Amino acid sequence: MNFLIVLLLMIGVSFSLPKLVSPEWLKEHLGDPEIVILEFSDSQSYLVEGHIPGARLTEKEEWRVMDEKTGALVKKPLKEYEKLFRKWGINNSSKVVLYYKGNNTNEILGAVYAYWIFHLLGHEKVALLDGGWSGWSNKGFPVSYDEPQIKEGNFRANYNPRKEIDADYLLNSIGKKPILDGRPVGHYFGISKFPAAKKYGHVPCSISLPWEWWIQRDKRTNKLLIKIPAYVDEFLKNQGIKREDEVLLFCFGGTGAAFLYMVMDFAGYQGMRVYDASKREWEYLNYPLNRYVWETFRDCRLPNR
Incomplete structure (x- = not known):
């Protein structure tokens, strides 16, 4: 009886997600229904070079919108992220692994921006793949050329101001x-x-x-x-x-x-x-800027206001 209880508890325990996952860790968890993998690249790289099996394709441009007044690129309305995440099969229980192809810095910046967005939306079960695509392919791990079949998720944002x-x-x-x-x-x-x-x-x-x-x-x-x-x-x-x-x-x-x-x-x-x-x-906004000076938090030149 005790053995059965222990076994049931073990089955019910979800594995933890490191913030920076190794290629070996991800390979071990490929196919796990809790894992959702997002690749930052473009359609040509995703399909021609291939991708990690099960990975969904995204690009930095999907994550930002321009503020017409200031010209700043900023986060989208939170409801738009909910739609995106559900499209990729993400639930609030999902563990999300992000990686970049590394063809350019935009792919890297897209992945790190997404890392922050997940935290902003109250979902901290997100990780970055150490070494990105290079870390994976240098190990000779599996590559897929097929788009995965995705069941729509039910993600709901919990905004953290x-x-x-x-x-x-x-x-x-x-x-x-x-x-x-x-x-x-x-x-x-x-x-x-x-x-x-x-x-x-x-x-x-x-x-x-x-x-x-x-x-x-x-x-x-x-x-x-x-x-x-x-x-x-x-x-x-x-x-x-x-x-x-x-x-x-x-x-x-x-x-x-x-x-x-x-x-x-x-x-x-x-x-x-x-x-x-x-x-x-x-x-x-014409807010203050200092120039030609190196500063620290403890030793700085306050602006005239």
């Missing part, structure tokens, strides 16, 4: 809460900018932590992949940032801030909040 901020919240937090800037260092310092940007510089008192440093090219597949550096935790500690602190994340258009969110989440930090519209909206 503690995962994001707006421009005024950031403005009123300058010098009071740590702000991380995920853009390239030249953009932070103010000697260069994205072509779409109208102004140079960074939010006063913000700290430069560029996500682009963490992108490498796989020698075998020649595709891009994320290599998360070991120094992230030490860097944040040196800035006086504790794991439970509220940290505000900024970039040019949201995806870089989402990249920082994901990396900090992997490292066990808890209080990250993304400013989705970021610099596109910030400069439209």
